[in-house]
Amino acid sequence: MAVPLVFFGLFFAYPVAAIVGRGLKTDAGWQFGRIGEVLARPDIGDVLWFTTWQALASTALTLLIALPGAYVFARFEFPGKQVLRALVTVPFVLPTVVVGTAFLALVGRGGLLDEVWGIRLDTTVWAILLAHVFFNYAVVIRTVGGLWAQLDPRQEEAARVLGAGRFAAWRRVTLPALVPAVAAASLMVFLFTFSSFGVVQILGGPAYSTLEVEVYRQTAQLLDLPTAAVLTMVQFAAIGTILAVHAWTVRKRETALRLVDPGRTTHRPRGWAQRALLGGVLLTVALLIVAPLAVLVERSLDAPGGYGFGFYRALQDVGAGGGTFLVPPLEAIWNSLQYALAATAIALVVGGLAAAALTRRAGRFVRGFDALLMLPLGVSAVTVGFGFLITLDEPPLDLRTSWILVPLAQALVGVPFVVRTMLPVLRAVDARLREAAAVLGASPLRAWREVDLPMVRRALLIAAGFAFAVSLGEFGATVFIARPDHPTLPVAVARLLGRAGEMNYGQAMALSTILMLTCAVSLLLLERLRPDKTSGEF
């Protein structure tokens, strides 16, 4: 418990509190009057309203589209499943400006929808909502699907033998077991869409603004810290409310479950209904996720003088042009991987310890801590980044120009994933197993190792995958900190896109494709780490 507390306090609570305090406290003392003033502004009211409803709508739409997918990925065996699961996580790592472009090629003017049916969705809310589904599909697939795959189907079968209908059996047996995971996924999707930044800006145009966009504008552009501070507090309040509701709905439902190895629960689809379901899900994934990614790849290959690897080759000779602008792509990949690995390690240690502590202890304080760990997901990167600047400026913690700040900031966003993915599984472990181990003479550590660990191993890998993907694609905090001699892939892409010229654009597309492949390959490797499927010792 101490490690996560210190980490969270030092690298989140303290910097954010300091920057908010800087905004609200002047020489004349605390200016709480500002809160009312800012909230009374009609434009702020509009922003709040839009932020909330688009996040709710996005979350609902994501669940609607992704839950069937979670089932299919959890229960069916089909060729290319692992690759596809890695692929749906790719949107997570891509710079929004790149994905926004690809998305516009589908739903925008002259896009696929436009040419076939004459439908244009750019600058409408639909483009924003669909893009949010695109980005968050993997959250549902991985969090819900991960648990679903470990639920013993025989329990549902038993219920049916006892006379329950197919739906009744599902509703009584499987659904309650899934609720915590579904709630965790919805919560994460909500927090992500509530704090949506790039998607709203690019696909919605300047007419739409979220709280996050407003905080960025007030802090980074206008340096109106008082207004930014008030908005940050509003964001806190909103997230706090959501977390409270979440805790209230989930608390009673987390029960000990019979978890089995996922290898035993999957089978090839049987009958027309299952095949149709699989087909439908595959079609959705193809249209919603693979198609925008394919557009990107297509553009990266559309080199002058015909399709080919021209842009990729051009990436090799950036050294010749000289300057601090670019690094060879291999080096950028290596930088990105190093940062992401360090961030994943930090997130796993901090998040894992926190999740373990949260399973063992109960009580108000612990529940509050649970909620606190989620806050970084809903707080603007610019708030945290600027907070770092004014707090971590004295030895022994003058980290402002240190590379470690990048993985630390990235881990902040990774920790909630680790905690959220592991908690449902950890809580599902029957406490009696641990007690039995203790009675048989095992030390608490041994009991954890023999009882909990084998069961949470899968969740741990899923969590690591998320933390890794989030870190690989993180841009907001990285851009403030990354040193030019060590730019990450997303930073390098952004630099290229900021310049005119065919080669710059093409190279940005090529680098984005490389980022995409790096992510997919890393996730596949991570999944391969999963030990033998047949181990049936529990």
Place this chain on the structure above:
Amino acid sequence: MSTTKKMTGIALVAALGVTTLSACGGGDAKDKSAGASDAPKPKTITLVSHDSFNVTDTVLKEFEQQSGYTVKVLKSGDAGAALNQEILTKGSPRGDVFFGVDNTLLSRALDNGIFTPYEAKGLAGVKPEFVLDKEHRVTPVDSGDICVNYDKAYFADKKLAPPQTLDDLIKPEYKNLLVTENAATSSPGLGFLLASVGKYGDEGWKDYWSKLKANGVEVVDGWEQAYNERFSGSAGGKKAKGDRPLVVSYASSPPVEVLYGEPQPAEAPTGVATGTCFRQTEFAGLLKGAKNEEGGKALLDFLISKKFQEDMPLQMFVNPVTKDAALPELFTKHGVVIEKPEAVAPEAIAKNRDQWVKAWTTLVVK
């Protein structure tokens, strides 16, 4: 058996995390003690800048060899964000010199007192119109013009003369052709708004923008979307089937299109409407509380040296501010010289910027 293997794996991951953490802590401590112990003459100069800063390696190396310093560059976000970070860390800066405050933000930097005055060697060679601060808290380094660019092929096809002035843009023949950036979040967007303020005055610009809006101007959030996505004359815009032949960009964009064309075209595919421009000047300054003041001063001298000034155009696509710096052929051949850019005094910008942007947002975006 398999359990032990898994255990080892987990332990390894955990150990890795701990060692990474401690390794970093250690590395940092070492950095610090090294910095503190050889206090007499620090060997490193840290330059803080925005993402667009760039210099040719060999040029920088030469400066390092001559001065005996090592230059460390720290880039942090776009120009606005980078400056605001300096204001927040006032007194305890991350570096010695800050480069990248432009005339739209100059007053904010000066009012917050983040710079120590220093008259750089060679300042006499800088064209006087760029020396905006008489106390020399900042040194002008480069200048560039934000202008409407046009797609030459489009206007040739339509047998229509491309627009040249702000007044042209509200004529019916150019209806629904222009895309610009959000003045609230994008620096070319703000520059274009200021061009209209410079031309039509504190009140007249609103009227101009109502007409521009009636003439179908499109506003997107950032330069990347406007230029790479919506503008039909750029490489990205062609692929994205952009259909706006007019975009707010820079006077240097056409030469850049030539430089990064493959193969390089004989003539730039885009042109500049010379009567639509706002001039941006970028400054650098010695940060108050700099650990290496001497080095910082040397770096400022270097920024207005002939070597750096002549390197700049092809690295950052801006113009030199010194009289003797020659422009590269790319600029003289494919670029344009803007004779009469619109200008607004930094004090006026400082005083009214937020209110102008707010009024603009209400008028054009909502």
